[in-house]
Amino acid sequence: MDNRHIEIKNNTGKKRETQPKPSVEVRENSPTQQKRNPGNLEENKSSKNRNSHPNREKNDQSNQSIKSFNNSVFRTEQLSVYYGDTLALSNVNMEIPPKQVTALIGPSGCGKSTLIRCFNRLNDLIESFHSEGKVFFHDKNLYGRKVDAVKVRRKIGMVFQKPNPFPKSIYENIAYGARINNYSGDLDELVENSLKKAALWSEVKDKLKENGLSLSGGQKQRLCIARAVALKPEVILMDEPCSSLDPVSTQKVEELIHDLKESYTVIIVTHNMQQATRVADFTAFFNAEEGESGNRFGYLVEYDNTEKIFQDPQEQATQEYVSGRFG
């Protein structure tokens, strides 16, 4: 768990509480957002109705959960995503810290995968996709006209829900990407190091010529992580990487995620609350609401240290979600 000190500011930017040596800053959410009041849920429910979704619609900047980091890797500014004319994700402002694990949680359809795919421009491959607002990668506009999306995806690797190794040898699964990218180093060394980083080397070192598809589900997923690592990314995005794995494989991948953050920034989408508490330093909770057009769109509700989100969330919706009352 990250124990960096936190400085909390109110909406005017004035300090209201300071802990020593701030390196992370939290601005309060809008007062219109429903604050948690564990002692009076009924009152909260009725005022939630009064304050329902219009304050969260696109381009309304009042309802934001912004956490600022020194050297953030990603920063989104008023990011909204559409598929065709349909708003899928509304007005997200958030920053992702370096070499930490950040979890995106929330009920189905709240836009977690949509957001994670914005971080490596994978959504570009969806014809109906378009976005408004900005995504910065180290202060560079990721959607700038001169940015090469293929290069972006090399720097920002992705591991998917279902392990998808190439139908090639274990060795080639790692070496292939490096070779087509004109890697000039020692391929054997790259394969070994990548498999070691993915905690798979000891299990496969004697069968590197065997097909990657012959591995167990958990091993396949670690092979995919090794494949991502071999491209020497800075960030690894993981979209429900354990959802198809058994508990033992899940535990191995979770341990691996913990090790990966020594070298990489990790963003993980998960439906598993325990998993978020086990692996993530920071957690962002998203929710979905019906817009005026009747379509559901996602928005960021609360973003904080994982411990805070699970033990002392500020928003009623977060409290209800993390305690399993919906979603």
Ligand SMILES: Nc1ncnc2c1ncn2[C@@H]1O[C@H](COP(=O)(O)OP(=O)(O)OP(=O)(O)O)[C@@H](O)[C@H]1O
């Ligand atoms: N390729 C697509 N084309 C059209 N609509 C899409 C596409 N992908 C996602 N959506 C829509 O965008 C919204 C957000 O979907 P997304 O998959 O990002 O949510 P999610 O929170 O990751 O959901 P889940 O937890 O079920 O995976 C949903 O309404 C979904 O139907």
